[in-house]
Amino acid sequence: MGDKQQDNAGPGAARRVTLRDVAQLAGVSHQTVSRAINDKGEIDPATRRRVLDAARQLRYRPSRFARGLVRPGATTIGLIVSDVVNPFFPELIAGVIEAAEQRGWQVVVGSTQDDLEREPALLRSLGGQVDALIAYLFQPDDVLAAAVEGVPLVVMNRRAQDPAFGAVDIDVDRGVRAGVRHLVSRGHRLIGMIDCPDACDSARRDAFLSEAAAQGLTVAADAIIGVEQSMAGGEAGFAELHAARPDLTAVFAFNDLVALGAYRAVRRLGLAIPGDVALLGFDGLSLGELLDPPLTTIYLDKRRMGELAVAQVQRMLAGEQPGLTMLETELLVRGSA
Amino acid sequence: MGDKQQDNAGPGAARRVTLRDVAQLAGVSHQTVSRAINDKGEIDPATRRRVLDAARQLRYRPSRFARGLVRPGATTIGLIVSDVVNPFFPELIAGVIEAAEQRGWQVVVGSTQDDLEREPALLRSLGGQVDALIAYLFQPDDVLAAAVEGVPLVVMNRRAQDPAFGAVDIDVDRGVRAGVRHLVSRGHRLIGMIDCPDACDSARRDAFLSEAAAQGLTVAADAIIGVEQSMAGGEAGFAELHAARPDLTAVFAFNDLVALGAYRAVRRLGLAIPGDVALLGFDGLSLGELLDPPLTTIYLDKRRMGELAVAQVQRMLAGEQPGLTMLETELLVRGSA
């Protein structure tokens, strides 16, 4: 009857083994057990061994909750991304983990599996278990705010409207402009773009169009095509783009993943890269280097992005006002453009 | 890595805001605050709002430790891998996270950054914060056992000598044999191998040699070369191998990463794949598909590997004896062999 528990269906419904259980078995007080477990000095070696034996026998494991309660200071942050497997994220995750470990913090990772609907729920459940959150998500600020309910949150790849959020954003504009100028400098005058309008981020297209205009290029409406953000999207996108505008000599893709798909499509059509079509990506994924020729791209230091987010978290945890950190990109000329 | 704890250090050394502080400000008992915070029914709407306001004003955040203490059931597992960025791991991590989320568990991820020395420390520090551990590591069992001190541990890519460990291991033998037979069926008689002896895993070489013999092939001593487990290793390895044995028509690489390096070396030497040299990898990384021709490989379901590890954890947490789960591989003929 004393059984509440309800953990997950242990048949024995075994109550947790506590310090006191060990104490009883060893014939000492729970305090002495604590001393033995934590290797405190003031204890008789014989007692110590006896206690440790009892603990082992009972399979005693200290409760992290009780410990955390008494001895605060352990910081855990939650990191939520849309897809752990997307090659964009591993480096970012690594950056977060690394920066966290340097501070003695731990990182709980969650993934929405590319399902926007799951963002609030994950935010809420993780938020209850950590001291702060870092999130690379897509729902609008007010939805996120409602979900985190006061847990410090740093959003990535966007600027926060909500002043309570910290943010690490990417300076897309400069990178894209540099990319366009690079294409122009290689003699391209007819440049297309494979865009991902669903990404709720028109910054790349805006910068692309703006710089193209600045360079005196004309970008026809049908030289920009919108696809889903994936390799498959890029593949289909290029095929369609090429059908509509076979005169394009260069294509800027929303990101490397999309560019990879386009790359494949170009090859499938029997065209040469960069001879017939030059390809420019965005993100600087290292796997772009595997191609032959390797993918030219607007590089982004994803690891650093993670570190910057952790730094933001630290400031927020210290009570400072959350801010906005901008991350620059860098044109990485490899071979495809 | 270094000592943790001791982060905070706000100048005011602000004591934590508790339920009681909120209660005082709102002029109610801490119990009433608890009701308001947890959305319990029995509370006057007006009181509720007043309390919530006070909470917000004080920036109150419930303590996850105190909650965990009173309301047990939250399971957190730690996952330690040697390198988050190694393309082998993201899928495995995704598998673990996914399986964990299905059970309502959380996953704390740690990385040793490919430094064997850090394994014990990470195991120990993470071990203290979680209910169980999953680890893809290289230190021998006794070292791991000393580090985890009784925390349930599931090791991956190895079988446990220590009966206290759960394990998820890969059936390397069958996969490699199938791979060798495949090469033979394509007419190859002179097959080399780029091995990674430092990986403390001779299973691949053993299986390779054994099946080669079974197929009536002779593998000369200089047809097997040992390199470091990386793309660079594979690249240097193939160059050296080719210099010593230009007659080899096929090469089996320790894993896809190494194969990728070899792939690059083959190309650099002006040889055709698979015409001049066929390449066979191991792991089945999805990025092998990006190459042209794509990399033929012995595929391993890394996601499933993660799921199986979580399943093992669940059994161990339920008090069952830890076991060994074997994971089969599958020959994935793509194009390079």
Place this chain on the structure above:
DNA sequence: TTGTAGGCGTTATCAC
């Protein structure tokens, strides 16, 4: 509807 005990498992403080 609200407030008052009591306890969750641990560590710290102080007696003995």
Place this chain on the structure above:
DNA sequence: GTGATAACGCCTACAA
């Protein structure tokens, strides 16, 4: 060296 006793912050009774 060892053992009571009191926190830590929260929640679940139960009483008012």
